[in-house]
Every structure is written in C-alpha cells, then in structure tokens.
Amino acid sequence: MSNNSSFLGFWEAADWANTSQCPPSVGGATFWIIAYSAIIAIGLLGNAGLVFIIARQQELRNVTNILIANLSCSDILMCVVCLPVTVIYTLMDRWVLGEALCKVTPFVQCMSVTVSIFSLVLIALERHQLILHPTGWSPAAGHSYLAVGLTWLVACFISLPFLSFNILTNDPFQNISLPSNPFRDHLICMELWPSDKHRLAYMTSLLLFQYCLPLLLVLLCYLRIFLRLKRRRDTLERSRRTQGAQRINVMLLAIVVAFALCWLPLNVFNTLFDWHHQALPDCQHDAIFSACHLTAMASTCINPVVYGFLNSNFQKELKSTLQRCQCGNRAAESYESFPLSTVGSEGMTKASSLNRMGSKSNNNNKEQDADNQHPY
Structure with a gap:
C-alpha cells in the first residue's frame, strides 16, 4: 500500500513531452x-x-486503547x-524539497501505513480472543506496549x-525532444x-501484506465475532444487550x-x-492519483470518529477537558466500566471477581461478563 508519491519518476520522456501540452487547472489546484x-x-x-x-486518564490505559x-x-x-509533501509534489510536478525529504517521505508513509494496519489487526485479534475465549488468556498492558514496539x-x-532506492535526479528530463525544453x-x-x-516484486508484496492479507484476517475475526454474538440466545442476556447490540455491529462493520x-x-491505481502505466491518461494521471490518494488519506480522519467521537465516554472526557481549559476547574466525571475499549482487557466485573473468589458460575456467565465490558 505504498504511496507511490514518486510515481512521476517512472514516466518516460515521451510522456513528459505529452504532459507539457496539458494546461494546469487553477480550480483543480485550489480544490x-x-x-x-x-x-x-x-x-x-x-x-x-x-x-x-x-x-491523560489512567482509566483509559487498557490494551485496546x-x-x-x-x-x-x-x-x-x-x-x-x-x-x-504530497500536495506540493503533485501540484508542482517536480521536487523542490531536497534529497533528505525525497528519501524520508515515502519511507515514513510506508512505515505509517504498516503501523496502522498492524494496529487494526491487533485490535481485531484482541476482540476475537476476549469475545470468543473470555475465560482464556487475555493480554495485559505490558503486552500491548511490546506489540506497539514490534509493529514499529x-x-x-x-x-x-x-x-535505499529513492533518489533525486533530473535524468528523465534531459532527453525530451522539444525545441525549448522547459524541464531541463x-x-x-x-x-x-x-x-x-x-x-514489481516489492510493490506486489506491499499490496499483499499491507492490504489484502490483513483485511482478510480482520474480516475473518469480525465474522467469527458476529457469529458468536448471534448464537447467544439467552433471554436475559439479550435483553441487557438490546440497546447496544446494533451499535456494536455497526461499529465493527464500519471499521x-x-x-x-x-x-x-489507491491500491488499484498503484x-x-x-504493471501497465501506459494505460493511464497523460493529462489526467495527476488528478486520478490525487483523488485516490486523497481518499486513502481520509482514513486518518475516519479513525478518530470510529474509535473516539462515536463513543459517549470520549465525548464526556473531551467536554470535561475543554471545560477545565476554560475554567481551570476539574469537572466531575463518570465512566463506563471500560471506556473506548472494545473489550476491557484488564478490568473485571463484579461477577468475574466473585468467580475468582470461588463462586460458581458457568461459561455462559463469563462470556456475558466479557460482553458487558464492551463500551458500545
């Protein structure tokens, strides 16, 4: 899932000559x-x-959060x-930011995308473990910090x-057969x-390991979660989850x-x-790339909405933080058992605490405890 922000460098000399006949759009650039x-x-x-x-909040530092x-x-x-950097490069059709950023920018983009997808996979795996196996092993905060370090x-x-392979050069412009070469x-x-x-081998590997395989694994985890929740037929349990069940399903699907x-x-474009860049139109390839890239970058805005702003506890804490900034007084706050987290990894409900003290409870009750820790 590479950015391909350096895709301009693959264009042949004839392609550059053709694009020189394409006048830039002021309205498009503004958009x-x-x-x-x-x-x-x-x-x-x-x-x-x-x-x-x-x-800021100690209560929020569980595995999922x-x-x-x-x-x-x-x-x-x-x-x-x-x-x-992508905005500047795409609009100018040349690099003006120096050799260091030429190498660092695609490296950071690839690294950031990899960390993002690995985080999504780890969140899905944690949900899968704690919903399908609530009485088994559950990760602790220390495990999550280790996982974060490994992902980076x-x-x-x-x-x-x-x-290693990103360079700053003007070679593609030197052999353009124009009376006056404006790109020299x-x-x-x-x-x-x-x-x-x-x-091609590297880019194809990125497509597989940054998009196809992680997405398949995430879908598999959430499918098993849906099936498990659907199989639970206990009337009391269903009545306690009636209001939240729909939001849980919508949230999982939205992710x-x-x-x-x-x-x-962007993956289709890349x-x-x-494999066949000649199929892309000469005058529209910048606009097509920008549209695909803009759509991909919109994921940086969607994640806070999905994971935070649609959660009532996050909204309460955000309002409280803004009030403290304005008034300097700490407002009283109330939290659900495990705010923001899809499944609380390090807390116990009263029922699970009694179980550890020796009370009798069957596996269905323990599974219910795990479900009750879901914030949505």
Missing part, C-alpha cells in the same frame, strides 16, 4: 489544496485529541510529514527499500531499483468497511501503474 488542508487539520486535531485523552493511540500516532505522522520495528524494516533544470524524486522485477474503501482506490 486539492483545500481538500488536503481539511484532511490535515481534521486528522491532526482528531488524533491528537484522542491520544491526549487516553494518555493503547493500540488505538498507536494507530492515531501513525496517522499524526502521516498528516505532518506525508500529506503536505517491523514497519521500519519493511519500509527500508524506500530509503527540474528535479524529480524517483525510485531507482536494480531491476524492474525487483520493483472494516472504512479501511477497505479508503485504501482500495497496481495499474506498476
């Missing part, structure tokens, strides 16, 4: 600037607010580093080729691989659908470009 700026602002504010509230904060941190990194290490390793002094940030086979739909257009 992209406004759209990207809105995503940057919303993504930064939403994710920063989510991380701030989770970090730590993974959510990790997901938000990767989105913040994307908004700060990748989005502004693995993401860095996967993204290293961008540091232009620089582009492009990927220079040992061979085209190496590039998967938002991720899949946001990144699908796949088409990697």
